Amino acid sequence: MRDHSEFVAAFARKGLYIILPFILNSCFIFGLHRNDYNPAKPGKYDEFDLETKMLGAPTALRTGFDVTFYQLDIEIYPDKKEIAGWVEIGAKALTEIDSVQIDLASHLIIDELRWEKRDGESLNYSRTCRAVFIKLPSVINKGQSFKIQVHYSGKPQIATNPPWYEGMVWKKDKNRKDWIGVTCESDGGSLWFPCKDMTSDEPDSAEMRFTIPDTSLMIVSNGVLTKSEITEKGKSVTWKTHYPINVYNITFYAGDFAKIEDTYIGVDSQKLALTYYVLKSNEAKAREHFKQNHDILKTYEELFGDYPWYRDGFKLIESPYSGMEHQTAIAFGSQFTNMYYFNNDYILVHESAHEWFGNALTANDFADIWLQEGFATYAEALFFEKKFDKAAALNYMLFDRMMIKNKYPLIGPENLHYFDPKKSGDAYIKGAWVLHTLRNVINNDVTFFSIIRTFYNENKYQTTTTKEFIDCVNRISGQDFNWFFNTYLYRNTIPVLEIENEPNGDMYYRWVNVGEDFNKMQVCGQYRMPDGARDFKIYPNTTVAKFKVMSILTKDDIKYSISEQNSSEPIIPLPVYFHANFLYKIKQNSRLHKIYLKQGGN
Numbered sequence: 079m080r081d082h083s084e085f086v087a088a089f090a091r092k093g094l095y096i097i098l099p100f101i102l103n104s105c106f107i108f109g110l111h112r113n114d115y116n117p118a119k120p121g122k123y124d125e126f127d128l129e130t131k132m133l134g135a136p137t138a139l140r141t142g143f144d145v146t147f148y149q150l151d152i153e154i155y156p157d158k159k160e161i162a163g164w165v166e167i168g169a170k171a172l173t174e175i176d177s178v179q180i181d182l183a184s185h186l187i188i189d190e191l192r193w194e195k196r197d198g199e200s201l202n203y204s205r206t207c208r209a210v211f212i213k214l215p216s217v218i219n220k221g222q223s224f225k226i227q228v229h230y231s232g233k234p235q236i237a238t239n240p241p242w243y244e245g246m247v248w249k250k251d252k253n254r255k256d257w258i259g260v261t262c263e264s265d266g267g268s269l270w271f272p273c274k275d276m277t278s279d280e281p282d283s284a285e286m287r288f289t290i291p292d293t294s295l296m297i298v299s300n301g302v303l304t305k306s307e308i309t310e311k312g313k314s315v316t317w318k319t320h321y322p323i324n325v326y327n328i329t330f331y332a333g334d335f336a337k338i339e340d341t342y343i344g345v346d347s348q349k350l351a352l353t354y355y356v357l358k359s360n361e362a363k364a365r366e367h368f369k370q371n372h373d374i375l376k377t378y379e380e381l382f383g384d385y386p387w388y389r390d391g392f393k394l395i396e397s398p399y400s401g402m403e404h405q406t407a408i409a410f411g412s413q414f415t416n417m418y419y420f421n422n423d424y425i426l427v428h429e430s431a432h433e434w435f436g437n438a439l440t441a442n443d444f445a446d447i448w449l450q451e452g453f454a455t456y457a458e459a460l461f462f463e464k465k466f467d468k469a470a471a472l473n474y475m476l477f478d479r480m481m482i483k484n485k486y487p488l489i490g491p492e493n494l495h496y497f498d499p500k501k502s503g504d505a506y507i508k509g510a511w512v513l514h515t516l517r518n519v520i521n522n523d524v525t526f527f528s529i530i531r532t533f534y535n536e537n538k539y540q541t542t543t544t545k546e547f548i549d550c551v552n553r554i555s556g557q558d559f560n561w562f563f564n565t566y567l568y569r570n571t572i573p574v575l576e577i578e579n580e581p582n583g584d585m586y587y588r589w590v591n592v593g594e595d596f597n598k599m600q601v602c603g604q605y606r607m608p609d610g611a612r613d614f615k616i617y618p619n620t621t622v623a624k625f626k627v628m629s630i631l632t633k634d635d636i637k638y639s640i641s642e643q644n645s646s647e648p649i650i651p652l653p654v655y656f657h658a659n660f661l662y663k664i665k666q667n668s669r670l671h672k673i674y675l676k677q678g679g680n
């Protein structure tokens with residue numbers, strides 16, 4: 079997904095990671111790319127198409143019912159790159175309704191729509207983009223359960239570059255055996271099966287039956303295997319989840335797999351079945367490579383709470399694409415390679431974290447996708463902090479920071495089915511940095527990790543919002559952090575500390591590019607005089623403030639430094655993007671100095 083680690087690690091191994099920030103900041107001193115990384119105005123999203131708008135819209139036809147169950151029964155035809163089957167949508171009316179909207183990619187054919195059972199009454203419907211508007215046979219009262227059966231077929235969209243350009247992946251392994259999968263995080267489950275394609279609505283459980291003509295293949299899906307049979311159509315297998323699942327996580331893999339079984343003993347001594355399905359030629363490699371899962375799972379259990387899916391197990395399936403967090407059936411396509419120096423597999427560290435943040439706790443709207451991707455990315459760093467130390471974790475994050483774009487606020491547009499990691503990885507990287515910064519501002523790890531655990535445990539098995547996270551932060555910390563989130567989540571401009579020095583020693587400073595309430599952000603400064611360093615604290619606000627230094631500033635003997643001393647605990651809370659030591663030389667001829675509180679690219 080993001081091939082950053084080897085570069086960072088090369089520095090780390092040579093003990094040079096302290097230097098990296100200097101290199102990054104040297105660009106800042108020369109003013110390179112400043113505008114690229116500090117946009118003055120929010121970027122403008124392209125006009126959203128009708129399908130994106132309709133898929134995200136919480137209309138009465140969608141919010142009037144809650145999906146409780148999906149049952150998929152799908153035949154897979156690799157030769158024709160087609161699928162055909164039934165999907166039963168079990169639901170409960172939340173208000174009195176007589177029509178509903180479900181979703182299905184417009185190029186897939188609805189053969190029949192039936193009420194309650196497969197041979198039930200035929201239902202009338204109309205289609206616009208992916209929306210399927212269904213007229214129910216009668217008014218359904220609030221609280222009443224009902225079922226809709228969709229018989230459909232066709233050629234689902236083929237992924238051109240999975241998991242970024244999504245859809246079906248029809249591949250062959252070295253022995254020309256079919257190797258198939260599907261990925262649809264941002265495009266949505268309705269890319270290949272009929273569902274209510276809203277992240278806010280998760281079924282309580284799902285059952286998936288898949289049939290494939292080649293009986294020698296294995297088919298793996300989410301949850302536990304409940305049945306496997308040979309029929310006249312080939313091999314049919316049924317999988318079932320015991321937990322809620324978001325629709326983009328419902329998936330399958332077909333391939334000529336070897337099955338490897340292992341057991342993990344959880345921190346609460348529970349036994350968790352680990353099952354790996356890999357191409358037969360990779361079995362020996364996989365047995366060795368996947369040993370690291372024990373450490374990864376243990377660390378996340380210690381940090382966040384128990385693994386959320388003990389009944390459904392933990393599975394990795396070798397996939398014909400790099401990776402995806404499919405609940406209890408993670409797509410593993412990293413070629414069994416560990417990151418240099420950090421010596422773990424990125425896909426395992428990242429996607430496993432999603433079992434907590436993304437799968438168990440899910441963003442209610444793609445606008446809040448940082449709750450999944452930012453948390454999972456920060457989990458990677460926390461894993462390395464446990465494995466090595468804090469400096470290594472920070473180092474792991476530093477290279478990423480250069481790739482923060484800040485083109486748009488981290489919180490995306492609401493009520494649109496929109497998440498495009500191809501355009502910006504900020505949900506991942508900036509999301510992680512916001513959490514790291516929050517941790518520094520709170521300046522108390524007991525409180526910070528209590529917030530993360532509480533937020534997770536209060537929201538697991540359901541969807542949640544950024545607002546609920548902010549409320550949790552404020553409640554657990556006993557402070558009001560809205561000023562922090564207003565700047566780092568809802569604005570894309572990065573805070574700038576402006577300092578102006580006069581020849582007589584007066585200095586003026588203020589924050590710009592921030593909200594009115596940002597004056598709670600403190601910065602610690604340090605002057606380095608010929609006779610040694612002097613520390614001071616400044617509390618800039620959004621209006622101009624002033625302080626006086628004792629000596630006249632001259633060109634050579636004054637350097638300005640804002641530091642997290644020795645890369646250890648910050649001496650006082652520090653703002654985002656501002657973690658490593660750097661020296662800022664005050665130029666004699668320039669009295670106004672702008673310190674951009676972001677090192678990304680600077």
Ligand SMILES: [Zn+2]
Nearest residue numbers: 428432451454
């Ligand atoms: Zn992810």
